Amino acid sequence: MADRTSPAESAPAAEHAPPGSPPRPAAARIGTGPGRLLLWLYGIFTVAALSRSIVQISTKFHHAPLAYVLSAVAGVIYAAILAALVKGGETARRVALVCCSAELLGVIGVGTWTVVDSSAFPDQTVWSYYGAGYILLPVLMPVTGLMWLRRAAREEAAPGTGE
Numbered sequence: 001m002a003d004r005t006s007p008a009e010s011a012p013a014a015e016h017a018p019p020g021s022p023p024r025p026a027a028a029r030i031g032t033g034p035g036r037l038l039l040w041l042y043g044i045f046t047v048a049a050l051s052r053s054i055v056q057i058s059t060k061f062h063h064a065p066l067a068y069v070l071s072a073v074a075g076v077i078y079a080a081i082l083a084a085l086v087k088g089g090e091t092a093r094r095v096a097l098v099c100c101s102a103e104l105l106g107v108i109g110v111g112t113w114t115v116v117d118s119s120a121f122p123d124q125t126v127w128s129y130y131g132a133g134y135i136l137l138p139v140l141m142p143v144t145g146l147m148w149l150r151r152a153a154r155e156e157a158a159p160g161t162g163e
Contacts, residue, residue: 030093030152031085038145041137042082049075049126056123064123070110074126074138077103081145090156097149104142107131111139 031039053072061068077099084096111130114121124133131138 030088030096030149035085035148035152038141038148039082039085041141042078042085042145045126045134045137045141046075046078046082049078052126064121067121067123067125067128070106070125070127074103074106077106093149093152096145100142100145100149104139104146107139107142 029035049071053068053075056064056068057072080099081096081103084092084099107127107130110125110127114124114128121128126134127138130136131140
C-alpha cells in the first residue's frame, strides 16, 4: 500500500512511531544517542551566552560593544543549532551543518583576533581565546557537531536506511 502522507507530515515523524512502522531516517535522529550530549551542551550555551550578553548589552554596552554583540551572535547561533537538533530531519540537519560551520569560523576568527589584538576586546566573548574561559568547549562543540551531523548523513545515505 502506498504511503499517502505528505512529506511535511512524514518528515520528522513522531519519535513514538507505531510498532511495525518504518524506522525514522538517521537525520531525523540527530538529537538522539551521542547527539543528546550536544543537545544538552547547546542548550546550556544558548542560555549562558544569550543571558550574559543581554545583561551586558543592557547595562554596560559602552564598555565593550563588540564583545557583547559577538556573545549575542554566538547565543543566537547556539539557539539555532539547538532548535535543529531538537527538530531533526534532513532540513534541520542542513541548518545545523551551516550553523556549526559558522560557529567554528566565529570561534577561530574571534579566537585569533583576541590573541593578535586583545585590546579590541576590553571584555571577553564566549569565543575569546578559542573559548578558553569555557574549557575550550566553544571550539570543541562545532567540531563534534560537524562530525555527528556528517555521520547522520552517511547513515541516512547507507543502503536500506534511506530512500
